[in-house]
Amino acid sequence: MGRYNPKVAEPRWRQRWDEAESFVVRDTADSAAAPRPKYYVLEMFPYPSGRIHIGHVRNYTMGDVVARFKRAQGFDVLHPMGWDAFGMPAENAAMEKGVHPKGWTYDNIAAMRTPLKQLGLSIDWTREFATCDPDYYGQEQKIFLDLYRRGLAYRREGVVNWDPVDMTVLANEQVIDGRGWRSGALVEKRKLTQWFLRITAYADDLIDSLQTLDRWPEKVRLMQENWIGRSQGLKFHFTTTSGAPAGFDAIEVYTTRPDTLFGASFVGVAADHPLAVALAAQNPDIAEFVAKCRQGGASEVEIEVGEKLGMPTGVSVRHPFQPEIELPVWIANFILMDYGTGAIFGCPAHDQRDLDFARKYDLPVRPVVLPPGAEASRFAVADEAYVGPGKLYNSQFLDGLGIEEAKRAAIARIEAQGQGQGATVYRLRDWGVSRQRYWGCPIPMIHCPSCGVVPVPDSDLPVLLPDDVQFDRPGNPLLRHPTWRHVACPTCGSPAERETDTFDTFVDSSWYFARFASPHSKDPVDRASADKWLPVDQYIGGVEHAVLHLLYARFFTRALKEQGWVGVKEPFAGLFTQGMVTHETYRAPSDGRWLSPAELEARPGGGFVVVETGEAVEACGVEKMSKSKKNVVAPEDIFEQYGVDATRLFVMSDSPPERDVQWSTAGVEGAWRLIQRIWAEFDAQPDGPFRAPDLSADGLGLRRATHRLAAQVTEAVSAFRFNLAVARMHEMMAALRAHPAEGASPSHLAARHEALSYLARLIAPFTPHLAEECWARLGEQGMVVDAPWPEADPSLTEDDEAVLAVQVNGKRRGEIRAARGLADAQIEAVALADADVQRHLEGLVVRKVIVVKDRIVNIVAVPKSPD
RNA sequence: GCCGCCUUAGCUCAGUGGUAGAGCGCAUCCUUGGUAAGGCUGAGGUCGACAGUUCAAUCCUGUCAGGCGGCACCA
Secondary structure, eight states, rough: OOOOHHHHHHHHHHHHHHTTTTTTTOOOOHHHHHHOOEEEEEEOOOOOOOOHHHHHHHHHHHOOOOOHHHTTOEEEEEOOEEEOSSSSSHHHHHHHHHHOHHHOOOOOHHHHHHHHTTTTOOGGGGOOTTTHHHOOOHHHEEEEEHHHHHTSSEEEEEEEEEETTTTTEGGGGGGTTTTTTTTTTEEEEEEEEEEOOOOGGGGHHHHGGGGGBBBSHHHHHHHHHHHHHHHEEEEEEEEEEOOOOOOOOOEEEEEEEGGGGGGGEEEEEEEHHHHHHHHHHHHHHHHHHHHHHOOOOOOOOHHHOOOOOEEEEEEEEESSSOOEEEEEEETTTTTTTTTEEEEEEEEEEGHHHHHHHHHHHHHHOOEEOOOTTOOOOOOOOSSSOOOOOEESSSSGGGTTTTTHHHHHHHHHHHHHHSSSEEEEEEEEOEEEEEOOOSSSSSSEEEETTTTEEEEOOOOOOOOOOOOOOOOSSSSSSSHOSSSSEEHHHHHOOOOOEEEEEEEEEHHHTTTTTHTTTTOOOSSSSSSHHHHHHSSSSSEEGGGGGTHHHHHHHHHHHHHHHHSSSSSSSSSBSBEEEEEEEEEEEEEEEEOOEEEOOGEEEOOTTSSSEEEEOOHHHHHHHHEEEOOOOOOOOOOOHHHHHHHHHHHHHHSSSSSTSSSOOEOOHHHHHHHHHHHHHHHHHHHSSOOOOOOOTTTTTTTHHHHHHHHHHHHHHHHHTTTHHHHHHHHHHHHHHHHHHHSSSTTTOOOHHHHHHHHHHHHHHHHHTHHHHHHHHHHHHHSSSOOOOGGGOOOOOOOHOOOSSSEEEEETEEEEEEEEEEEOOOOHHHHHHHHHHHHHHHHHHHEEEEEEEEEEEETTTEEEEEEOOOO
């Protein structure tokens, strides 16, 4: 008799798993012979910041529960781990602390590997790699050259988002509310020559295939769909009639509402539009306005205010359907150069922005869509544009048509006139991947003065990062390196220069899941291994990657497939996005500074006091754990105090996994107690052997509880409802307590043995160390990790007698017991005979009786009529 | 502004068209050779508000309120 001591038990079992190589995947050798189906579980790999946090613990425990569960169910499971190791923080550390990014990164990896291994994850560590390993990024360069040869990578000058703090370019996706996603600095617009990946080539497939991803959260699919932002419309040109500079005979616009063309009252162009630029060169007023728009666009303030600003250009264009009508061309601040054609026609009656603009500059508002039930002579648009359904009017050949018909008719007419055609436009833009940084994968290109851009030959790969670099000032150290960039042109041999930009780190994470299939292959991916393991069956990570990483990875997988490296186009068949770990925050009432939980002491009767000062403190809200709010807990400390299993168990309980879970000391203590209670039941069990469980005797109730538990845990884990599984384990403890070992009959003991044997295997995905200890205590063969998942006996999961509630007019009035599946008429009779029910039926006439099998009886009764 | 999610016990949250649940907290009691602990029992609920569908609504539908998240001059 004794308490379960995780400090002793946990390291012992980890060592046993290591020695047995329990989690090493036997890859190609048995892939043909083994009949086991494969299952690839992957959690989003971590950035090696140097410490793990509770969020990691939750993420990796979820994956581990799935991996161990599938393993026990007989799947050949791949569950690898790696490091997303390139990126800015390493360079920041280099600048701040004078350490080399490489050393800093690998030290951090080592520091994080220890607690991750301590978690007892069923990971095949032989497949571990970091994206900053030359072996990995060399393969990435190979992939990039494939993309380049296939025209999916190209270089062009473009207006880019420049982060002045990180001194680098950011992708559109990395700009959030006008600020850099990492630095938080206001992003500026700059013109630079950049490498781009042609993700837009797959826009349609990326959007259309979303519906095949039926094991992805609806929310994420919706976010991707919105991000790609496909719209159908019409691209056409207006011919200019007067005032246009040379070369501007026409202005091309894009619209999704060609039906409203007869309501057009102006044409607008973006401040960056070539026409605006050309006019600015001649006209100082226009130049000033254009400059103001550019600033405004960056400042974001104008957008918040929503004020529409415009400047007439003096240019006029002809209406395509009404040659007698000319429309003025304006430059307007609400038109974006990088969407559509950077020019629009304004129909104020049916577009709120155009209406705001028209009211401000006193332009005509001409309604052309009549809402259902409205009268043409009286309908007018005031301050709100009409965007609803209706019939066209004031529109010549479109009159009387519905909106969709009118769109088709207008497009057909424009096409017939040769002035344009129907078009699909996307919000998604090509992915700019150049970063002016050192700690990233070098882009394997060479700039030759005579040959131009030349790819590094395959035989010269990988292009390695030089180690001898200085971080004494901001900017890219590769540019300043004395020798690294100077190289002979592979084509002509004359002096040339290497590309000094490196890849966006999202490139690194766009294919790592494929590399795990064959982490040591000489090629990026070994096709046979990829065919065996891909796609990832269950991917698990934070919802913050719903757009960026997941979209890039889907794009990369398509590109890899076309190159023949892999056979699938969707990388992740199943996706689960887990919630965050939160914690209460506390701040001192006196000076408002944040206090860490360690500085506080619980006060009897609720609330906390500061240990040092005795000052009373109230909790001020539950928030995501962050250093700034001091509401963090270090996983290592929790492991030390409660053990790894209690930590794992707690992060899996309480909250459904897709939701946030609130960390609390009480919660871990609850998990700790459950572990102790489980162990106590195993500890109390006398040594066997026991004869086969006897159905006739007092063990039946326990056997039912056991098999119900097996069924429930299996279902809960399959459905990612880990918290439910834990709740059922709590309930199981009540059943075990009701059937104590002490003084038990042999059949009773046998039923207990079965219960414990099942329980050890059912808890194994959650608390694997405890499970092994329990398994061994029971005297079972081998380790739990190699034991098959327990099957529930269907004949034991259901009681043969059901308890039915009896309602009278929808209110519960009594309870009856009846054999399962008993005929409705018989149940009705029993229910009506029940004393409680009889009492409630006094003075009533039964109108109808509804019997729901094995669940409930509802008696509908009305008062007796007086006669 | 648009889209999505949430609102159930003091707290954190499960759950179901048919008998309202768990953990923690709280109270009472037991144990004091599992003891920086263990256990029994109990109190505590208009299931956010209103309306509808139904024999029956916490659950389905609609409207509203409050909270959270994503997107946002995307033509």
